[in-house]
Amino acid sequence: MRVHRTGLDLDTTDYSINMDPSYTMLEFDSLRALPEEAESLVPVAASSPPPSNGNLCSICADRATGKHYGAASCDGCKGFFRRSVRKNHAYQCRFSRQCVVDKDKRNHCRYCRLRKCFRAGMRKEAVQNERDRISCRRDGQGAGTLSISMLLQAEASTHQLQSSALGIPCDTGMKKVARVGDVCESMKQQLLLLVEWAKRIPGFCELPVDDRVALLRAHSAEHLILGAARRSLPYNDIILLGNDFIISVNGSEMEVSKVAVRILEELVRPLRELDVTDVEFACLKAIIFFAPDCPGLQNPQAVRQIRFQAQVLLDEASYEQRGRFGELLLMLPPLQSVAWQMVEQLQLARLLGEASVDSLLQEMLLGEGADGARAGTGTGAEAATGAVAKGPETGSHTEVFSFMSPGDPAMACGPLGAQGVLPNQFISVILPVPNSLPGLALVPTQTGTEVYRPGEEAGMAQEMPNSMSLPHMHTCF
Amino acid sequence: MRVHRTGLDLDTTDYSINMDPSYTMLEFDSLRALPEEAESLVPVAASSPPPSNGNLCSICADRATGKHYGAASCDGCKGFFRRSVRKNHAYQCRFSRQCVVDKDKRNHCRYCRLRKCFRAGMRKEAVQNERDRISCRRDGQGAGTLSISMLLQAEASTHQLQSSALGIPCDTGMKKVARVGDVCESMKQQLLLLVEWAKRIPGFCELPVDDRVALLRAHSAEHLILGAARRSLPYNDIILLGNDFIISVNGSEMEVSKVAVRILEELVRPLRELDVTDVEFACLKAIIFFAPDCPGLQNPQAVRQIRFQAQVLLDEASYEQRGRFGELLLMLPPLQSVAWQMVEQLQLARLLGEASVDSLLQEMLLGEGADGARAGTGTGAEAATGAVAKGPETGSHTEVFSFMSPGDPAMACGPLGAQGVLPNQFISVILPVPNSLPGLALVPTQTGTEVYRPGEEAGMAQEMPNSMSLPHMHTCF
DNA sequence: AGTAGCCGGTCAAAGGTCAG
DNA sequence: GCTGACCTTTGACCGGCTAC
Numbered sequence: 001m002r003v004h005r006t007g008l009d010l011d012t013t014d015y016s017i018n019m020d021p022s023y024t025m026l027e028f029d030s031l032r033a034l035p036e037e038a039e040s041l042v043p044v045a046a047s048s049p050p051p052s053n054g055n056l057c058s059i060c061a062d063r064a065t066g067k068h069y070g071a072a073s074c075d076g077c078k079g080f081f082r083r084s085v086r087k088n089h090a091y092q093c094r095f096s097r098q099c100v101v102d103k104d105k106r107n108h109c110r111y112c113r114l115r116k117c118f119r120a121g122m123r124k125e126a127v128q129n130e131r132d133r134i135s136c137r138r139d140g141q142g143a144g145t146l147s148i149s150m151l152l153q154a155e156a157s158t159h160q161l162q163s164s165a166l167g168i169p170c171d172t173g174m175k176k177v178a179r180v181g182d183v184c185e186s187m188k189q190q191l192l193l194l195v196e197w198a199k200r201i202p203g204f205c206e207l208p209v210d211d212r213v214a215l216l217r218a219h220s221a222e223h224l225i226l227g228a229a230r231r232s233l234p235y236n237d238i239i240l241l242g243n244d245f246i247i248s249v250n251g252s253e254m255e256v257s258k259v260a261v262r263i264l265e266e267l268v269r270p271l272r273e274l275d276v277t278d279v280e281f282a283c284l285k286a287i288i289f290f291a292p293d294c295p296g297l298q299n300p301q302a303v304r305q306i307r308f309q310a311q312v313l314l315d316e317a318s319y320e321q322r323g324r325f326g327e328l329l330l331m332l333p334p335l336q337s338v339a340w341q342m343v344e345q346l347q348l349a350r351l352l353g354e355a356s357v358d359s360l361l362q363e364m365l366l367g368e369g370a371d372g373a374r375a376g377t378g379t380g381a382e383a384a385t386g387a388v389a390k391g392p393e394t395g396s397h398t399e400v401f402s403f404m405s406p407g408d409p410a411m412a413c414g415p416l417g418a419q420g421v422l423p424n425q426f427i428s429v430i431l432p433v434p435n436s437l438p439g440l441a442l443v444p445t446q447t448g449t450e451v452y453r454p455g456e457e458a459g460m461a462q463e464m465p466n467s468m469s470l471p472h473m474h475t476c477f
Numbered sequence: 478m479r480v481h482r483t484g485l486d487l488d489t490t491d492y493s494i495n496m497d498p499s500y501t502m503l504e505f506d507s508l509r510a511l512p513e514e515a516e517s518l519v520p521v522a523a524s525s526p527p528p529s530n531g532n533l534c535s536i537c538a539d540r541a542t543g544k545h546y547g548a549a550s551c552d553g554c555k556g557f558f559r560r561s562v563r564k565n566h567a568y569q570c571r572f573s574r575q576c577v578v579d580k581d582k583r584n585h586c587r588y589c590r591l592r593k594c595f596r597a598g599m600r601k602e603a604v605q606n607e608r609d610r611i612s613c614r615r616d617g618q619g620a621g622t623l624s625i626s627m628l629l630q631a632e633a634s635t636h637q638l639q640s641s642a643l644g645i646p647c648d649t650g651m652k653k654v655a656r657v658g659d660v661c662e663s664m665k666q667q668l669l670l671l672v673e674w675a676k677r678i679p680g681f682c683e684l685p686v687d688d689r690v691a692l693l694r695a696h697s698a699e700h701l702i703l704g705a706a707r708r709s710l711p712y713n714d715i716i717l718l719g720n721d722f723i724i725s726v727n728g729s730e731m732e733v734s735k736v737a738v739r740i741l742e743e744l745v746r747p748l749r750e751l752d753v754t755d756v757e758f759a760c761l762k763a764i765i766f767f768a769p770d771c772p773g774l775q776n777p778q779a780v781r782q783i784r785f786q787a788q789v790l791l792d793e794a795s796y797e798q799r800g801r802f803g804e805l806l807l808m809l810p811p812l813q814s815v816a817w818q819m820v821e822q823l824q825l826a827r828l829l830g831e832a833s834v835d836s837l838l839q840e841m842l843l844g845e846g847a848d849g850a851r852a853g854t855g856t857g858a859e860a861a862t863g864a865v866a867k868g869p870e871t872g873s874h875t876e877v878f879s880f881m882s883p884g885d886p887a888m889a890c891g892p893l894g895a896q897g898v899l900p901n902q903f904i905s906v907i908l909p910v911p912n913s914l915p916g917l918a919l920v921p922t923q924t925g926t927e928v929y930r931p932g933e934e935a936g937m938a939q940e941m942p943n944s945m946s947l948p949h950m951h952t953c954f
Numbered sequence: 955a956g957t958a959g960c961c962g963g964t965c966a967a968a969g970g971t972c973a974g
Numbered sequence: 975g976c977t978g979a980c981c982t983t984t985g986a987c988c989g990g991c992t993a994c
Contacts, residue, residue, distance in 0.1 A: 065986090066959060076985050082962080083983075094610065097793070107608040107969080107984075115796050124797060126961085266770045293743045293811045311803035326788035329806040333813050334770045542979095543967065553978045559969085560976080584977075603968085611970050611982055 058120040059113065060106040069126040071117065076106065081117045084110070085127040098322045119319065146203060146309040148317065151282035154200035158193040178245035180355045183256060184346075186241040187224055191364050193242075194223050198289065203306040208298050215303065218294040220364040221339035222332075223285065229267040230281055239263055259342045266334040270327070280328060283314035288332065535597040536590065537583040546603040548594070553583065558594045561587070562604040623680060623786040625794065628759035631677035635670040655722035657832045660733060661823075663718040664701055668841050670719075671700050675766065680783040685775050692780065695771040697841040698816035699809075700762065706744040707758055716740055732826060736819045743811040747804070757805060760791035765809065 057064045057074035068078035083089070091111035093099065099112035106113050178186070195216060198204045204212060231240045239247040239260045247260045276284075292304035311329075318324040343365055349355040350366075357366065534541045534551035545555035560566070568588035570576065576589035583590050655663070672693060675681045681689060708717045716724040716737045724737045753761075769781035788806075795801040820842055826832040827843075834843065 068960070074985085075987085078961090079985055080983085091609070097789075104606060108606065110609045110983095118797050118799055121799055123799070128962090270770075287807070291810075293747075307807070308800055308804070311807065312800045315800070315803055323785055323789045323792070325803070326792055326806060327785070329803060330764070330784070330788065330809070332807070332810050333768075336810050336813060545967070551978085552980080555967095556978055557976090587976095605968065608969055608983080 057103075059116045059122075060101055060103050062103040062106075069117075069122040069124075071120040071122045073117075073120070073122070077113070077117060080106075080110075080113060081122050081124075082127050084114050084117075085124040089114070096322060098320070119316070146201070146286065146306060146313060148279055148282070148313055150201065151286055151310075151313070152278065154197050155278070155282050155285070157200055158197045175240070175244055175246045178241055178247050178256070180253060180256065180349055182243065182245045183241065183247070184355050184357060184361060186243040186245060187365065188358065188360050190224050190227055190242045191220055191360055194220060197285075201286070201306075203290075203302075203309075207302060211297050211299055211303065214294050214296050215289060215291070217364050217367060218291055219288050219339075221343050222288050222335050224365075225263060225267065225335060225339045225342060226281075226285065226288065229263050229271060230276075232263070232268050233272055237264065256345070259338065259345055262338045262341065266338060267331065270331060274324065274327060276328070277317070279317045280314060283310050283317060284328060284331070286310035287314065287329075288335070534580075536593045536599075537578055537580050539580040539583075546594075546599040546601075548597040548599045550594075550597065550599070554590070554594060557587075557590060558599050559604050561591050561594075562601045563607070566591075623678075623763065623783060623790060625756055625759070625790055627678065628763055628787075628790070629755065631674050632755070632759045632762070634677055635674045652717070652721055652723045655718055655724050655733070657730060657733065657826055659720065659722045660718065660724070661832050661834060661838060663720040663722060664842065665835065665837050667701050667704055667719045668697055668837055671697060674762075678763070678783075680767075680779075680786075684779060688774050688776055688780065691771050691773050692766060692768070694841050694844060695768055696765050696816075698820050699765050699812050701842075702740060702744065702812060702816045702819060703758075703762065703765065706740050706748060707753075709740070709745050710749055710753075714741065732822050732831075736815065736822055739815045739818065743815060744808065747808060751801065751804060753805070754794070756794045757791060760787050760794060761805060761808070763787035764791065764806075765812070 055064045056062070056072070057077055058072045059077040060074060062074040062076065064072040065075050065078070066072070069081055073081075084091070089110070091109075091114055093109055093111035095109065097112060097115070099105070099109035101109075101113050101116045176182075198212070198216060204215070207215070228239050228241065231242065232238060235246075237249045241247065247256055249257055249261055249264065287307055287310045290303045290307035290310060292300040292307060294300075294303065297303060314328060315325045318328060346355065346357065346361070347366060350357045532541050533539070533549070534554055535549050536554040537551060539551040539553065541549040542552050542555070543549070546558055550558075561568075566587070568586075568591055570586055570588035572586065574589060574592070576582070576586035578586070578590050578593045653659075675689070675693060681692070684692070705716050705718065708719065709715060712723075714726045718724065724733055726734055726738055726741065764784055764787045767780045767784035767787060769777045769784060771777075771780065774780060791805060792802045795805060823832065823834065823838070824843060827834045
């Protein structure tokens with residue numbers, strides 16, 4: 001054990017500097033040290049080539065001697081992990097399980113050290129096992145590797161677009177209370193931004209086009225709600241829409257304000273209490289988006305893998321505070337619930353003629369003709385294997401009740417025939433930019449399948465023929 | 478531990494640099510410098526090794542156990558030096574700082590002993606930070622907190638009850654395919670077991686009675702689904718019910734089998750891939766149960782705290798596999814989704830007269846007259862503060878659509894008047910044990926508010942008058 | 955054939971323990 | 975409370991195997 005100094009005793013200065021390392025940086029390091037994979041859990045979560053931390057131990061930030069048991073680590077953490085696994089040690093933290101694990105203090109708490117080993121990607125299966133090592137599979141490289149910076153960029157780009165492209169003044173003092181139409185307009189804008197966001201995620205662009213469509217539809221309502229909640233964090237008792245209208249608890253129409261109250265109580269309040277960071281928001285968004293049990297996915301495993309990465313990124317980003325990661329993930333069920341209620345309200349408003357719902361909202365939010373707008377709904381991600389084959393029974397009571405709720409199970413399990421038809425039409429609708437967002441510039445997607453044709457987008461969403469894209473739902477009305 | 482110092486020991490300079498820590502041992506540092514003559518470049522260690530040879534302590538001439546902190550020394554001097562440095566002890570010589578330090582008299586003067594340690598070449602830099610305790614782990618188990626063993630006990634007790642109390646053989650080969658009635662019967666049994674389970678959780682028993690009722694209602698459907706999924710893990714393509722009936726993907730009625738497919742695809746499959754443990758199941762159950770955004774809670778913070786504990790327990794139980802905790806929590810949104818679909822099916826079946834839904838199912842699953850059976854729904858946990866005050870608008874379109882879906886928002890946000898009326902009645906219904914579970918013995922709860930009265934429970938659920946307990950929902954039909 | 959990467963093992967020298 | 979005989983843990987270094 002080299003007590004402190006290496007042969008070259010120049011470390012002394014470094015030492016005093018490292019005494020108080022910004023812990024976040026250490027986290028960042030370990031965060032980049034994404035492990036190869038997580039067993040059967042997820043195929044191959046690509047190992048990220050650690051750009052900055054090069055040869056730092058992802059557990060304690062000491063000098064790493066290579067990858068050991070799945071994580072770049074120093075000899076100390078390597079030996080510690082091996083001994084712990086071999087002897088099946090059950091450590092206990094004498095404090096609150098948030099001990100700092102760095103070069104100086106790594107021996108202070110074995111529980112927290114071991115835990116950080118696991119978090120950094122060490123796997124106990126790698127101990128004592130064969131020497132073969134799967135290191136051949138080490139480079140997933142660019143394919144499907146998520147990173148914080150990528151997510152932040154995607155987020156920033158849509159925010160840029162939002163504030164610069166909208167012709168509506170965003171910073172004037174008095175904000176107008178939104179009416180139903182304003183809400184719909186805002187939702188539409190936000191949905192377009194969601195598409196933009198998704199296109200900035202390389203993993204998304206590499207998915208089959210049908211899967212991309214499915215993902216865009218599946219949780220769009222939750223993204224709207226999450227975005228609204230986030231936007232409203234600085235305010236009290238109002239929801240700030242993307243188009244600068246507000247929804248007030250007291251001053252808005254009843255149907256609208258009911259959802260608003262839930263957003264404030266169940267989402268804004270806990271988000272505020274957690275003081276969620278931008279990074280955490282970005283991760284949450286990706287976690288919601290890449291839902292592997294989204295109905296009709298051709299390649300759910302790829303989606304699961306991306307979500308896994310996002311989930312691990314969030315874990316790393318929120319590691320410093322004990323229990324924080326769990327609290328963040330536990331926002332998702334209420335978010336889903338509120339989102340559904342919003343969709344129901346929208347449905348209702350449309351039925352009553354209070355809102356004009358254009359095709360975009362129809363297809364993304366109301367899940368027209370498909371299973372969209374519902375979380376983890378439908379026959380399941382892998383349903384295409386057979387369970388869906390007996391779909392056509394939907395007709396029995398379905399048509400009667402299908403208008404009951406956009407989340408009606410009969411709809412969700414409806415024939416998947418629409419999948420073959422809808423997606424391409426759908427994507428042609430949502431990818432071009434309507435005039436309402438004049439400054440919005442689309443970057444070409446990496447797959448090149450969708451092309452932005454400047455002349456064709458105007459009013460397209462409204463004018464799109466429904467005959468093909470709404471094969472099922474519209475027959476119910 | 479190898480101390481990697483070469484013959485060139487530049488510590489002298491370091492020493493003077495490190496002088497600051499207001500340490501009275503500084504005295505010894507300078508003292509140590511004293512013996513050096515003009516040649517301060519000569520390493521101390523090189524000059525120190527006194528005639529005292531390999532296996533003699535260079536401080537007290539006792540038998541040395543090796544090199545410690547830079548000098549061959551015995552365990553006594555080693556420990557003495559470590560303690561002195563660690564505790565920053567300031568000794569004083571009562572004589573003239575010329576005390577003899579040998580095996581016999583080494584404890585006579587700590588000042589002179591420590592000085593001799595330094596002179597022999599011991600360096601305080603070689604003393605490390607305090608480490609973790611090796612043995613004797615004291616369990617700082619706080620009272621009133623959740624624990625794994627508590628959760629496992631609660632789980633085990635309901636399993637015991639289940640297998641011993643049911644008059645139905647559980648291990649015969651051929652299992653019967655459930656019809657709608659069988660499903661309902663199973664659900665009812667499981668809901669009663671859920672109540673039993675909850676009563677084994679001390680934190681639950683300490684909640685206000687209305688909150689206990691609210692929690693029991695809020696996510697009962699998810700518990701049924703989770704239980705079914707868990708029970709079905711060992712099988713393929715079937716759902717095993719608690720009463721030993723099965724739901725087959727192919728052989729069951731359509732409505733039932735649709736939910737079954739989703740359970741299999743979205744829940745059983747990932748749970749199986751994760752190979753979820755009993756402990757993890759137990760934690761998940763508690764996390765689902767203690768939902769702080771359950772509508773109408775008087776004390777959401779207490780519930781949030783319990784869930785936090787459960788969530789942290791799960792984290793600790795699953796931290797050995799990277800990303801596992803997140804994957805487990807991410808089962809909850811699809812679970813919620815499937816649960817709602819099941820409730821909708823149940824509602825539908827009841828509408829069509831296919832199922833006889835008794836009061837228990839009505840109140841716990843369908844959320845009659847309250848917001849139950851929905852996850853994180855309603856006006857929010859803290860809604861009672863004011864948002865609900867303007868509830869009565871529910872009547873507008875609500876009655877028309879309230880049967881649309883058990884999760885209908887209009888219902889969820891309905892007047893909370895029911896809360897004052899329902900709970901106590903409700904709890905009186907679900908706490909006694911119907912005859913269908915003859916062997917089920919209730920343990921008295923710790924609060925003592927509910928008492929098991931053996932003579933009164935028979936058929937109570939069925940016979941309970943609906944007039945009070947279903948003030949809202951039943952008027953819709 | 956050589957080298958890089960990762961696993962296993964070793965053991966001096968850290969650490970902690972707990973009667974006395 | 976300190977001491978020190980006795981035990982555990984740490985980690986720098988090295989040997990060996992596999993893949994490229």
